[in-house]
Amino acid sequence: MHSWNMVAVIFMWTLGLILYPGLYGNKETGEHQTDICKHTLSCSECIQSHPSCVWCSAKDFTQGGESEGSRCATRLELLQRGCDAEHLIDPKGLVQFLKDEPLSDNADEDTVTQLAPQKVYLKLRPGEKRTFSVRFKRAEGYPIDLYYLMDLSYSMKDDLENVKKLGSDIQKVLHKVTKSVRIGFGSFVDKTVLPYVNTVKWHMQNPCPSRTERCQPPFSYRHVLSLTSNLTLFQQRVSAENISGNLDTPEGGFDAILQAAVCTDHIGWRNVTRLLVFASDDVFHMAGDGKLGGIYMPTDGRCHLNENGEYYHSNMFDYPSVGHLSQILTAANIQPIFAVTSNVLPTYQTLSELIPKSAVGELKKDSSNVVNLISQAYNNLSSTVNLEHVNLPKGIHISYDSHCPDSTKEGQPHGLCSGVKINQTAEFNVTLRMDEKNCQGGLQSFKLRVLGFNEEINVDIEPICQCDCMDEEVFSSHCSGHVGNYTCGICSCMDGYKGKHCECRQNIQDSNEGCIINGSLTCNGRGKCECGRCACNKNVRGLYCECDDASCERFEGQLCGGMNRGVCSCGACKCNSNYTGSACGCSLDTSTCITPDGICSGHGKCECNKCVCNKGYFNKLCSDCPGCQTPCQKYSACVECEAFASGLLKENCTLKCAHVNVTMLKASDWNGKDKDGWCQEKGEDSLLVFHVTEDGDLVHILVKEKQEVQDNIQKLILGLVLGIVLLGLLLIVLYRATVEVYDRQEYHRFMKARRQEQWNEDQNPLYKSATTTVINPHFSQD
Structure with a gap:
């Protein structure tokens, strides 16, 4: 029986926790x-x-x-x-901008500033939130580095011929955005082991399908030309390139992207906008595919280019994963543009969703539209502002509110604004909160940056975990002289001493004599005895811990309705001036009860700032009364009993309806009157039609004769019934007539066809009856 009671208690407690979480805890703090x-x-x-x-x-x-x-x-x-x-010690966090240079309008200035502030210092108390503002403005003419990374497998033969002519076109398009443009070039095929390429010696030397056509040997990745503004050199180096080939469909583009991103010195990346154009017509190998060729070691994410710019550890390290590649590109601030043909476009669109600040464009089979593709992709990338955090310390929580030129987005995991034009400013409110565990460390730092740009914001966070009380007294007299120090209102006792004022030695056995009253438990079981005095538990006080400040009634899950309503003192609520009740749950305010018609619309009284309605009235302000009678409803019983001697009051009509004067009207008298002000109420056996005039205590009623009302109703009902019956009969007759005409027409067609028959009416000689007769030879009729 006890187990069932316990189950019931647990069930009710769980149900209450689900339905009324406020009764048991705070949603944010638990x-x-x-x-x-x-x-x-x-x-x-x-x-x-x-x-x-x-x-x-x-x-x-x-x-x-x-x-x-x-x-x-x-x-x-x-x-x-x-x-x-x-005497209240309540330290608060703060935000200071240590460096906040103004934003630049033009990139031609000596120092370009697009992100502000540059350095922020915060003091954070555990659990406290602090917010600061970050601004970003696109400066006109910001420099661009573009590295063209091309697939040189045999299927890209036509594309290579067009790319050899693209240098000036690409620079011309980007010059519309900025005067400082540099272009570089690299190429890739795949790892040079089976099953990616044919390792037969003559095939390695010339991997093209036709041996009469000369191709260069396959390679994984080769850096051809570092970033340069010399277009003539770009065209010369790219023109010297030749197509190559491999066996399988996927290419080794991930190896090439990673090396181009981490080999900063070889490529010549500047701290400007970095674009990497990846041109291919096939899908890609990724982490795990290397095992097909016996390559199992994960890539280490480092640069492995030799003097000729070739990736010489290609056959040692596996392809990078998508996550690793995304991390490398983000860290290097490189924005990839995937220029791919239509057959693999969906694959690269999915890949782009996993790589921040990347774009995808459809490349024609001969790469003839690559210049327009790069221009469109750059415009989309540069107009999208992604504010991200880097190396956020553990225990620090961050959120962003993005105030874009055309919209506002709140509570995001990172800042994001789209469609930001030149010299437009995007503003982000960055909110930080620190966990309690972070008090174990000192100053912590992280960075904020906009993807695709080299500028960063340094954010330093100092935890507020200690109190600065400014009242320290060494060997304070408040702490028994030389045995304790005083700070923040309390004594810190030296070794060997204890007590509120360090008044007792720890090696002397305490007596409970001063902690017991009337034979009760020591400190009433709510504390412990120290130095002959009670040291009470939390929310308990008094010389003998007799006063419990946590045993009062609760309102809406809080003791005495919370601190705004009252406080608990020795088991009883002491309410604030504007509240009353045993749990301070009743507000003395009447503001929510006031209406233009008075308190509670004049149909109730205000209790605890809520209307208590009179009988028959309801809703928040007692303004509705569906049970209240209208004059028509109120006098219908008197009309029926006085005019027609029927209804509920016919037995005591004289008593109940003494103040009512009823006058009967003939049809001729009633027809000329206005019908709008007349009542129509259902009586015991008829419809009552009458007009009410209230004159003080007397009521005058004009009533239409009962028989006329009945006759009209009967005539109306009879007319409706006859009309429905006649309509039904008419429909049946029409249906039968239509069927009869159709049948006669069909019969005449059949007879005409019979008369025109030309075939012989003899029986088919091939016809055999389906009936079979079986005779049992052993059957005897006897």
Whole structure:
């Protein structure tokens, strides 16, 4: 039986937790509303427990066995308990901009600033949120580095011929955006082992399908030309390139992208906008595919180019994964543009979703549209502003509110604005919150940056985990002289001493004599005896811990309705001036009850700032009364009993309807009157039609004769019934007539066809009856 009771209790508690979470805890902190602040024994522990917790450092704040841990509470509670505001220790975080240079309009200036502020310093208290603003403005003419990475497998033969002519066209298009453009070139095929390429010696030397056509040997990745503004050199070096070939469909493009990103010195990347154009007509190999060729070692993400610019460790390291490649490109601030043919476009679109600040464009089979593709992709990338954090310390939580030129987005994991034009500013509100565990470390740092640009914001965070009380006294007289130090309102005793004022030696056995009253438990079981005095538990006080400040009634899950309504004192609620009730749940305010017609629309009274309606009225302001009778409803019974001697009041009509004067009207008298002001109510056996005139205590009623009403109703009903019957009969007759005409026409067609028959009517000689007769030879009729 007890087990079933326990199950019922657990079930009801769980149901209450689901339906009314406010009764048991705070959604954000997971703690009880009245227990936000922990029972701590020091100011530092107090301010780390919750951002709403405050420490009272007043010297004589605790009274009558009250624990020093009660100094930790909310500001309102401490003020209500008598702690002066000057003794409240409540450190708050702050935000300082250590460097905040103005944003530039043009990239031709000596120093270009597109991101501000440049350095931010924050003080954060555990659990506290602090927000600061970040601004980004696209400067006109910002420099661009573009590295063209091309697939040189045999299927890209036509494309190579067109790319050899593209140098000036690409630079011409990008010059519309900026005067500082540099272009580089690299190429790739695949790893030079089976099954990616044919390793037969003559095939390695000339991998083209026709041996009469000369191709260069296959290779993994080759850096051909470092970034340069010399277009003539670009065309010469690219023109010297030749097509190659491999066996399988996927290409080794991931190896090439990674090496182009990490080999900064070889490629010549500047701290400007970095674009990597990846041109291919096939899909890609990725991590794990290397095992087909016996290559299992994961790529180390380092540069492995020899003097000739070739990736010489291609056959040692596996292809990079998509995640690794995304990390490398983001760290290098490189924005990839995937220029691919239509047959693989969906694959690269999916890949682009996994790589931040990347774009995909459809490449024609001969790459003739690559210049327009690069121009469109660059415009899309440069107009999209992605604000990201780098190396965020553990225990620091961050969120972004993006205020874009045309929209606002709140609570994002990163800042994002699209369609930002030249010299337009995108603003982001960055919010930081620190966990309690971060008090173990000191100053922490991370960076903010806009993807695709080299500028960064340095953010330094210093935790606020210690109290600065400014009242320290060494060997204080408050702490029994030379045996304790005083700070933040409490004594820190030397070794060998204890007590609120360090008044007892630890090696002397305490007597419980001063902690027991009337034979009760020591400190009423709510504390412990120290130095002959009670040191009470949390929310308990008094010389003998007899006063429990956590046993009051609750309203909406909080003791005495919360600090705004009242406080719990020795098991009873002390309500604030505007509240009353045993749990301070009743507000004395009447603002929500007031209507233009008075308190509660004149049909109720205001209790606890809510309307209590009179009988028959309801809703929030007692303005509705569906049960209240209209004059028509009110006098219909009197009309029926006085005019027709029927209805509910026919037995005591004289008594109930003495104030009602009923006058009967003939049809001729009634027909000329206005019908709008007349009542129509259902009687016992008829429809009552009458007009009410209230004259003080007397009521005058004009009533249409009952028979006329009945006759009209009967005629109306009879007419409707006859009309429906006639309509039904008409439909049946029409249906039968239509069927008869159709049948006669069909019969005449059949007879005409019979008369025109030309074939012989003899039986088919091939016809055999389906009936079979079986005779049992052993059957005897006898």
